[in-house]
Amino acid sequence: MKKNIFILLLITFSSFAFAQKPASTKSKVKQKPAKELKEYVVISTKFGNMIFTLYDETPLHRDNFKKLIKSKYYDGLLFHRIIRDFMIQGGDPNSRNADSNTVLGNGGPDYTIPAEINPNIIHTKGALAAARTGDNINPMKESSGSQFFIVQGKKVDKKELEEIMNAKNYQRKQEVFNNIVSKDTAVANRLNLIQQTKGKEAVQEYVMKQLGPVIDEAYKKKEFLYNGTQIDAYKTYGGTPFLDMDYTVFGQMIVGFEVLDKIAILYNNPQTNRPFEDVKMRISLIKR
Numbered sequence: 230m231k232k233n234i235f236i237l238l239l240i241t242f243s244s245f246a247f248a249q250k251p252a253s254t255k256s257k258v259k260q261k262p263a264k265e266l267k268e269y270v271v272i273s274t275k276f277g278n279m280i281f282t283l284y285d286e287t288p289l290h291r292d293n294f295k296k297l298i299k300s301k302y303y304d305g306l307l308f309h310r311i312i313r314d315f316m317i318q319g320g321d322p323n324s325r326n327a328d329s330n331t332v333l334g335n336g337g338p339d340y341t342i343p344a345e346i347n348p349n350i351i352h353t354k355g356a357l358a359a360a361r362t363g364d365n366i367n368p369m370k371e372s373s374g375s376q377f378f379i380v381q382g383k384k385v386d387k388k389e390l391e392e393i394m395n396a397k398n399y400q401r402k403q404e405v406f407n408n409i410v411s412k413d414t415a416v417a418n419r420l421n422l423i424q425q426t427k428g429k430e431a432v433q434e435y436v437m438k439q440l441g442p443v444i445d446e447a448y449k450k451k452e453f454l455y456n457g458t459q460i461d462a463y464k465t466y467g468g469t470p471f472l473d474m475d476y477t478v479f480g481q482m483i484v485g486f487e488v489l490d491k492i493a494i495l496y497n498n499p500q501t502n503r504p505f506e507d508v509k510m511r512i513s514l515i516k517r
Contacts, residue, residue, distance in 0.1 A: 266516035270298065270357075270480065273511045274308075276492055279379070279485030281357050287345040290359055290372065290479035295514060297375055303512040308492060309333040310502045314383045315469060317492050318360055319510055320376035333503060338374035345477045346370065351459055353468035355482030355489065356380040364475075372477050379482065381493040382468040387460055393470050394455060401451040405444050406436070416440070 270281040283291040297303060307324035310333070311317045323336035342359065352358065357379055359372030385393075410417050423431050436444075453474050455463075463470055482489065495504040 268295075268514055268516050269483075270294070271513050271515055272485075273513070274488065274492065274508055276508070277485060277488040279482055279488050281480040281482050283357075283480045284347075284350060284478070286347050286350060287477060287479040289342050289345055290477055293342055293374065294377075294479065298512045298514055302375065303510055306510055307333070308504070308508045308510065310378075311493055311495055311497055311504050312502055313493050314381060315493075316378040316380050316382070317489065318376065318378040320360070320373070322375065332501065334376075334501075337376055340374045341371040342374060342477075344370040344372065345479070346474055347478070348453055348474065350478045351455075351462070351468065352380050352382065352470060352472045352476070352478060353462045353481075354380055354382050354466045355486060356468065356478045357480030357482065358472070358476050358478045361476060370475060370477075379489055380469050380472075381489055384465070384467040385463040385470055387464065390455055390460055390463055390470055393473075394453060397453050397474060401453065402444065402448045405447045405451065406440070409440065409443065409447070
């Protein structure tokens, strides 16, 4: 397996320059400092290898993932949840040697990771992201300590992206309003009185005239807009934009998209999304 990884990397990173031979001790030419090697994550499966870079913009997730890899935490675990045109998920320690009747998806270390959601890092195909529990019990969007997913997704046109973006921004504006009301008792009482005496339309009018400017000012800091590069990436390669700004993406695949596609199309149990065919993983770190 190590030999295969070496050959794959040799082909993939052929543009990297080979180190030059040391100059003679008699030469007066100064030696250039050695080029710092970049670290990559390799997820090995029976279908092949997937190679990822990790984002420095998400240091908590990056460092936690590397720590677990070095401890061989992931070796022998399964991709226990796959959904075609969406993603493949793994990292549940309960999946190691699990029989076909074992319910998976709830395991992990006894900690979560604070969200590191970045509007510049989106869920395009090959994105490596942290799984998490739902907003109803996890409003801070904290990530699982070990479970992750790899986006397969599908191509998305500009119109669909705009619809997703508008829906997310409406939700953010609503969150701003709720935050204002929850912190200002006088405003909350005023809204309740208007609701009881004048009805819903009067409440809406009051919000627009009296709270509108305050909401708009706070909302500007939360507004989410795709840039041209992101739109082109979704149109060309695909992904799952409806997850943007809700999950932490901490890495990106650079090699092995065909492996991702092979795993994502496996037949699965429709009740659990667990593939009928076990797909074990081994994760390692390499420098190149």
